[in-house]
Amino acid sequence: MAAPIAIHLEFGGGAELLFEGLKEHRVTLPSQLEPWDMKQLLVWIQRNLLKERPELFVQGDSVRPGILVLINDADWELMGELEYQLQDQDNIVFISTLHGG
Amino acid sequence: MPVLCSACTEKRAVLKRPKTGHSLCKECFFWAFEEEVHYTIVAAQLFKPGETVAIAASGGKDSTVLAHVMKLLNERYSYGLKLMLLSVDEGITGYRDDSLETVKRNQEQYELPLKIVSYEELYGWTMDAIVKQVGLKNNCTFCGVFRRQALDRGAIILKVDKICTGHNADDVAETVLMNVLRGDVARLRRCTAISTASEGEGVVPRCKPLKYSYEKEIVLYAYFKKLDYFSTECIYSPNAYRGYARTFLKDLESIRPSSIMDIIHSGENLCVREGVKMPVQGTCKRCGYISSQALCKSCVLLEGLNRGLPKLGIGKHHRLHDKILSQQPLTEKEERKLKSVDF
Numbered sequence: 001m002a003a004p005i006a007i008h009l010e011f012g013g014g015a016e017l018l019f020e021g022l023k024e025h026r027v028t029l030p031s032q033l034e035p036w037d038m039k040q041l042l043v044w045i046q047r048n049l050l051k052e053r054p055e056l057f058v059q060g061d062s063v064r065p066g067i068l069v070l071i072n073d074a075d076w077e078l079m080g081e082l083e084y085q086l087q088d089q090d091n092i093v094f095i096s097t098l099h100g101g
Numbered sequence: 102m103p104v105l106c107s108a109c110t111e112k113r114a115v116l117k118r119p120k121t122g123h124s125l126c127k128e129c130f131f132w133a134f135e136e137e138v139h140y141t142i143v144a145a146q147l148f149k150p151g152e153t154v155a156i157a158a159s160g161g162k163d164s165t166v167l168a169h170v171m172k173l174l175n176e177r178y179s180y181g182l183k184l185m186l187l188s189v190d191e192g193i194t195g196y197r198d199d200s201l202e203t204v205k206r207n208q209e210q211y212e213l214p215l216k217i218v219s220y221e222e223l224y225g226w227t228m229d230a231i232v233k234q235v236g237l238k239n240n241c242t243f244c245g246v247f248r249r250q251a252l253d254r255g256a257i258i259l260k261v262d263k264i265c266t267g268h269n270a271d272d273v274a275e276t277v278l279m280n281v282l283r284g285d286v287a288r289l290r291r292c293t294a295i296s297t298a299s300e301g302e303g304v305v306p307r308c309k310p311l312k313y314s315y316e317k318e319i320v321l322y323a324y325f326k327k328l329d330y331f332s333t334e335c336i337y338s339p340n341a342y343r344g345y346a347r348t349f350l351k352d353l354e355s356i357r358p359s360s361i362m363d364i365i366h367s368g369e370n371l372c373v374r375e376g377v378k379m380p381v382q383g384t385c386k387r388c389g390y391i392s393s394q395a396l397c398k399s400c401v402l403l404e405g406l407n408r409g410l411p412k413l414g415i416g417k418h419h420r421l422h423d424k425i426l427s428q429q430p431l432t433e434k435e436e437r438k439l440k441s442v443d444f
Contacts (some may be wrong), residue, residue, distance in 0.1 A: 008201035013162075013320065014332045065351035066318060071235055073323075078104045097320045099161070099334045100348070 004031045005088040006039075007041070009049075013096035015067060019049055020058055029086070039082040041092070057094075066098040115325070119315050127325055134322050138310055139174050143406035147308045149219050150181030152262040156213075156253055157188040157307075160203030161265030165330040167311055171265065172211050185259060188213075189251045190219035190428050192227025193245055203331040210329065211372035218255040220247055220298050226406055232337060235411040241341045242415060243406075246398045250390060256305040264307040271316040271350060273309070274361045275367035278346040286373060287380050293368040304391045308431070315361060396425065 009025040009074055017025045029036050029044065035055055046054055062082060070093040071075040071084060106348060114124035118133070121345035125133060134215070141147075148154060156171055158164040175182050186337050188204045191197050201217065207259050208215040226245060232240045245251045273293060280289035296308035311319065318387030323330055338344070353360040384390065387396035392398070400412060404425055411423070424431060431439075 012324070012332070014334065017333070019440075065355045066347075068317060072326075073115060074103075074113065076115055076116040093324075094333070095324060097316050097321055098351075099332050 002031055002033070003088075005029050005036060005086060005090075007086060008089070008091045009045070010091070010093040011095075012019055012093065013058065013068075014099050015094050015096040018053060020051055022043065025049060028043065036086040037082065038071075038076065038086070041086060042082075063079045064098075066096065068094070068095045068097060069074075069093070073075075108374060116318075116321055118316055118353065120362060122358075123306060124343050130318075131326070132316055134314065135170055135173060135177075137433065138170050138314060139245060141179060141309050141313055142174070142180075143294075145308070147265070147296055148182055148263065148294055149182055152181075152182040153185070155185050155187040155216075155259055155261040155264045155305075155356050156221060157257050157264055157266045158204050158205045158207060158250065159186050159267075160188075160200035160207065160217075160331040161267070162320055162323050162330045162332060163269055163272075163311060163316075165203070165207060165328050167177065167265065167267040168211055168326055169326070172213070184213050185250065185261065186213050186215040187255045187261075187264065188215065188217045189248050189255070190217055190221070190230055191248065192220050192376055194229055194335060195335070197228075199333070200331040202387065216255055216259050218251050219257070220251065223247075223251055223254060226338070226403075231406060234406060234409070236270065237337060239412075239415045240337055241343075243301065243402055245339075246402055247440060250397075250399045252307075253305050253390075261305065264305050265310055266307060266310055268309040269311045269316050269319055270361050270365060271347075271354075273312055273368070274364040275346040275350055278350060279343060285344075289368065289371060290379075292375055293365055313362070315363070348429075350375050356432065381414055401425070405439065412439040 006026065006028050008026060009063050011019050011023055011025075019025065027040070027049075042058055042061070042063065046058055050057055055064070057067065059065065063069060069081075071079045073093075076084065104124050106114045106129050107123045108125055108129040112126035115127050116130055117124050118130075154171070156164065156168050158168055167186075171182075171184055174180065175184060186204060186208055190201060191328045204215065206215075207213075219227075220225070228240070228244055231243050235243060252264055260372060277289065280286075280292055295312050296372050297306055299356055322328075350361065350364075380393035381390060385392040385400055386395050387400045388397060390397045390399065394401075395402075401414040405411055421431065422434065
């Protein structure tokens with residue numbers, strides 16, 4: 001039985017607008033049998049934090065193309081993307097690139 | 102298990118480059134990103150020493166990174182350029198006024214002079230007023246045409262030799278796709294050019310130093326360097342046609358990241374078949390600006406706005422240009438067609 005884990009979430013590049021304009025969220029994921037992974041985190045975010053327009057954040061099992069994900073300041077593509085298993089005190093950043101430059 | 106940087110093999114990698122697939126640490130990424138822009142500038146001979154260059158700045162991610170990198174490279178490689186920031190205020194409440202605050206901060210952060218030109222002072226119309234008359238379907242046409250001219254006018258006031266814009270690889274690839282989807286062969290041929298030549302009165306040559314820089318890398322560069330930029334979608338953009346091309350391109354990128362460079366490559370190497378009718382470049386009979394018709398698009402659009410005929414300039418009305426120039430009245434049928442607006 002895994003202990004609950006504290007995660008620091010950050011939203012930037014306009015993504016914060018889907019989360020009531022709040023850029024930082026400190027959340028605690030409840031304990032469960034298997035370790036938490038990014039795929040489950042996305043489902044959790046959609047259920048508990050996403051206030052509107054889910055199609056602007058998630059697409060299928062993953063994030064909408066155009067949203068960058070950083071895990072502890074590193075590209076999630078280097079960490080296994082959806083399969084990455086979350087650890088206590090991890091920092092996850094979601095940056096949207098879908099706006100004018 | 103942390104992945105090591107493939108360049109220095111010492112530090113932990115922080116991103117996987119879509120362009121090359123390499124994993125790089127922060128410092129090696131900054132270096133690669135900056136050096137590639139430098140190479141692009143040198144290979145295409147974008148600037149000459151002693152030139153004054155206006156950086157088109159909106160406060161957004163691309164122009165902020167462009168300003169930062171241009172200043173950095175100008176110093177690192179002694180380009181000998183005099184740089185300044187040029188901004189356009191389209192008069193979009195809640196969007197442009199906020200992003201202009203960012204540009205003003207950029208002016209202080211990068212210590213560059215700043216000039217702001219507005220649609221209000223140039224044309225007598227803000228985008229908010231235009232949308233009220235024109236609706237939400239074709240308003241981007243007005244904004245794009247007016248902004249192009251506004252940048253040129255601002256550049257002439259500043260007496261610069263060149264303008265550089267923050268268009269990135271994703272933008273150029275989207276434009277190629279859009280022009281294919283809309284059958285715009287003339288634009289398709291021109292849109293991948295990295296710089297435009299100066300032809301005609303009131304047109305300042307412009308270039309795109311970030312043409313081969315992926316949007317993802319621009320965002321991560323700004324993030325890791327903690328650059329200050331404004332990031333909200335224009336309130337009128339959800340209806341823009343470009344959105345379809347962008348969604349398609351993003352999906353393509355997630356499957357095969359090199360698609361973006363490949364589409365640009367396809368666009369650069371397209372050849373138009375002999376015998377295809379192409380527009381010939383001339384000048385506007387009313388204002389002298391560059392134009393392929395008797396009246397430039399800007400004059401036509403403005404005429405439409407001022408006469409309460411919002412559809413003038415949307416679609417093909419070349420036959421009416423002569424009537425407008427000679428100030429002949431339009432027939433009732435013509436007026437009715439030009440008034441109808443879909444919101």
